[in-house]
Every structure is written in C-alpha cells, then in structure tokens.
Amino acid sequence: MNNPFVRVQIEDFDLSTEVNWLRENHTDVGAVVAFVGTVRDINEGDDVQQLELEHYPGMTEKALENIRQEAHKRWHLESSLIIHRIGKMQPKDQIVLVAVASRHRDNAFEASHYIMDYLKTNAPFWKKEWTPEGERWVDARLSDEQAMQRWLA
C-alpha cells in the first residue's frame, strides 16, 4: 500500500522533480501551487541549531491521505502530493512539501493552503528543537488551530 501521493521519509526532496512528476500525467494543468516548509533558525527568540521530527508511523500516512482526499472533494484538482520528512534536520532544511495541480489557479492556491492548515493540526508529527538553552519540544501554536478552524466556516 505504497501511496506515491503521500510520503513520509527521512530523505530530502527536490522541488522541481516532484512538481514535474505531479503534472507529467495530467495534461489539463494550468496552475501548480507548491508550499515548502523549512527549518527556521530562530523560534521564540532563540537560535535553533537542530530540529528533530518524530511521527506516528501508520497513522501519519492515513491522516495525510484523508486530508488530501478531503481537498479533492472540496475543489476540482488534477493531482496533489504531500511529502513530509522525519528525523534530524538543520536550519534552512526543507521539512514538508505540499503541491497541488489544477486547471485554474484559485483551486490550487486554496487547496494547498487547506492541506497545510489541516496537516499542522491533524497529522501526528512532533518537533523537538535544540537551542543554546538545551533541547525542547515545540509547543503547538494557537494560530495553527485558528487557521484550521476557518475552513469549517
């Protein structure tokens, strides 16, 4: 049950390769929106030296696929892709890619934004960061919960 549209992996990804793969079998694509989340080197005022991402194998893939399918129900999309890395990462490293291909741009913008908002609150990943003060688990942000809520309106 390898789902090529939902990948949880240690390896980095190449944006061009993934976006080209996403649109290669869909001729009627006029718009692709790709979101890349990266490791910030500052969080809550402290220097971040390293980040580690833990996940819940099995549930993560299921949650991401559910979010993706919900996006396809809400908008007319040609294809979509979620890649999320796990393990240790350094500042500036890529963490997550959400890419959506559609005929017209509004659908691609909205669906990719929706997928990211749900991923942030519904997919079982946890970040730990190392700063000069030591290591700490990153707190969930209220703004992420609020961002997800707006799609319920």
Add this chain to the structure above:
Amino acid sequence: MNNPFVRVQIEDFDLSTEVNWLRENHTDVGAVVAFVGTVRDINEGDDVQQLELEHYPGMTEKALENIRQEAHKRWHLESSLIIHRIGKMQPKDQIVLVAVASRHRDNAFEASHYIMDYLKTNAPFWKKEWTPEGERWVDARLSDEQAMQRWLA
C-alpha cells in the same frame, strides 16, 4: 537596472534553483509558496498546439516590480520573485513563476495569490494560441478581473 527579482525571459526556468536562490540569503524563512503557471493543452474546448507570449518591454518589468513591492507593503515577507517567459511555448511548458518566502505560511500564501491576481490583470502580456481552427488572441477573462477586485475590498 537589472532586477533579479523580476525577470522577463525567453528561457525556461528551474523551480528548485529559483526557490533555493530566493531563500538562500534569508535565514528566517519558514515558508515558501511557489506558483507555476503552465500551458494548458485545451482552452475554450479546443486543442492548443502552441502558445506565443508578447509583452511590452520596459513597461512589463515596471508593472511586475510595482506589484511585487505592493505585496511587500501588505504582508511581512522575506523575499519574492517573479519570472515570466515570452515567445513560443508548447503545451505543458512553464510560463510563469511567482515565489514568495516568509516566516509564516499565511503571508506566503496570500502574497503569492495577490501577485498572480494582479499580474493577470495589470502586467502587459498577451497570449496568442494556435489550435486546429487556426491562430487566435486569447480573450481576457472576466474572472481574472474579479479575482483582482477582491483585493480591493
């Protein structure tokens, strides 16, 4: 006065290269949203065999830079980039790239959407397409005008 953040060019572009360039000198980037517009192989029900993009040299670059600067006034962004191709293109070819890097994702999503909506209505480019019926200039879409208007609210 070569502006590396606004490029009008015949050559294709590589998404990864451009996004990496955009975030390479900005450490506090947590989110990048990239929009890629591509040549659809169907428009208004007809097969599109070839597309040609004409522009107004000088005014185009100025209009794109104005749109970009307006986005930086509206949102807190780390950096942004617009590349628009001109000349002849085939179905599936990349036409335009808008990429925005910011600390948090909402700003990057909204600013890239804004830049595309304004580009579609305010930047002097014109598309001609070749179909089995012959060649024709593409008509401006009312929906593009409406998409731009929503940012005035």
Add this chain to the structure above:
Amino acid sequence: MVNILYFASFREVFGQAQEQIPAQFANVGELIHNLAERGEHWREILLENAQVQIAVNHDIANRDTPIKAGDEVAFFPPVTGG
C-alpha cells in the same frame, strides 16, 4: 489485551514508547483512569491534561471511544509538524 503507544514528550516522561496491558477496558476513559494510578506524571499528563490527544487504531478518538482486545491506543501532545 491493549497495545498502548506514547509519543514525543509523553514518551520521554513515561520512559517508554509502547506497552501492552493484559486487561480489558470499556473505553479510553477507563484505560486512562487505570494508567493514572501509576503516579503523578501519569495522572497529570493523561487525566488532568485537557490537551492530551488520543487515537484508537490510527483514528482520532476521545475518552468515550470504546476499545476492544487487540486495539492500538495512542496518547500524544498536540501535533507540531509542517
């Protein structure tokens, strides 16, 4: 028997990633009360913490969710991926 998983800070505080409990519980709430008897950390994190997240067999659940033999129950803090 129930399979229990702990993630992130919960895993660290409890000092274990998973365990199997050879008992039956009607629902997640009963299981939580049982685990809370182990001590302060367990009570604070699982019972008194409004932010605790629960999944049963990979689906988000709550204290009323029934559990049966062989189910996988996971406890974890609010997620922070992306």
Add this chain to the structure above:
Amino acid sequence: MVNILYFASFREVFGQAQEQIPAQFANVGELIHNLAERGEHWREILLENAQVQIAVNHDIANRDTPIKAGDEVAFFPPVTGG
C-alpha cells in the same frame, strides 16, 4: 512629436508596431481622435472600444492623461499573461 506603440491584436490590425507622429496633442483623447480619422479599424479599436488599454511612459493612463513632446503612448487590448 509623440512615439506610439501598438501591441498584440492592435499591432496586427493596424499593420504596425510603432510610429512617430510629428504633432502635439493636449492629451490622449486628442491623439485618439486624430488616429480615428484614418479609417474604420482605427475608429473602432481606439475610439469606440471601451476595452482599449492606454499607457503613457509605461504607466497606465486614460483619455484625460496629458501628453507632451517625446512621450511614449501605447495602445493595447486587455492583458492575458500569467
């Protein structure tokens, strides 16, 4: 003297991309009326067409925009890039 540019379908219908007119006009409207005297196409496209787009020296303009010697005035249909 005014430099005039035509783009896309306008360029094709008029059969020219640019020209210089050795005369003075108070504003774009005056220039349009002058060009419209050339014939049906010119009148229809520049004078009677509510969709005509105008730029003076690379800035979006309208019929009231003043023009002075050496200005670049462009006429084009609604844009369709992106």
